[in-house]
Amino acid sequence: MKRTLTKFFNFVFASLLITGMASGAAQAQEAPDALIKRLSQEILDTAKNDKDIQAGNQKKVYDMVESKILPFIDFPRMTSLAAGKSWKEATPEQQKQLTNEFRTLLVFTYSGAISQIKDQRVEFKPMRAEASDTEVEVRTQVIQSRGEPIVLNYRLEKLATGWKIFDINVLGAWLVETYKGSFSAEISKSGIDGLIKTLAEKNKKLAASSAAKNAAK
Template identity: 35%
Template sequence: MNFPSFLQTLRRAIGPCLLGAALGLSAASAGAAERTVDPKAAPNDFLEAVADNMLDAVKADPQALQGDPGHIADLVRRYAIPYVDMNKTTRLAAGRYWRQASAAQQDALVQAFTGTLIRTYSGAFTRITQGTTITLLPFRGDPKADDAVVRTTISQQNSPAIGVDYRLEQTDAGWKVYDLNVEGIWLIQNYRNQFASEINRSGIDGLISALNAKQ
């Protein structure tokens, strides 16, 4: 089955180095002390701390820098996934089919989709360069609102800047990322089309199997 991911599609469009940055990397020096991530801070401050810690962790791990997928996946699980609301991301990607799934199927789908995103994020992190930078743009929304968009631009030497937006939701635990936009392409919308196609072909269980087959 051909099940191209959001990030695989973007890789062809904007290149792997910028894509790694788009997933949450900023220009932080290797070896810097790990920043405290405060999910209840201002949206820009929260996202910047997560981004800095992720990049520092990759730079500090020789095997991750060499592109070892297992090491990179471990770093993604530790430094990125805790700040992503995978339940909401999966629910929105599944759309109306989410309500048709049993509780067990919903749990299995969240786990399968989490694995898919970890794998694709890890693939992007294998191409980090010292010249990749991310600039957080001035925050335009209300930091006290329940939903916010943090806008950034990604810069790479000899390449045009790329606009990346992160959509965050205020939860009881603070801010959580649940969607990503790269140059007008939203992750959830992209996967919603793919999920619907697979569910129509082979049902919820078929979608879960297809995602797990890519692990």
């Protein structure tokens, strides 16, 4: 089950990459469901037609993630939710370090999934929200040529710069909750600094593994 969810979260993060290809002004003007709909289609088209991405060029994927997606994800909020009550107990510097390491972990973990996109398409369900809402959930499902549809929902918040994603749900499992348990266990064992150290070490291993794969191509 864990491997299955990881695979689904891989597709989720890949589907977010195209978010940054819209300008900040366009994002601010669009309704959240219209934004996700347009961006989802663009990422599918891009991933299917880019030979380097299909070939698994991780450096190109990482560069795209860094320049395109990160400005449109509210990583501080995502990290604070995953850290739970311990977030308020952390110093500003610890919060900054934890956010950076968590962001790096997500980039390393899910960027490789972009090359796995083949024949998927996304269907959207009607959004239930008021015009005055500052937080909404956009509900979708991913249709594949084989297998059951994958339920895929997004939580977005409206900021001064426009709508930003702060959580993702796949088959009933929210990304933040998936990490919250492991974060809590590590914090209980060795504190915030211990969690930061654990994430940093994991990121170093992922970076080394990625470099080795690129060198072998």
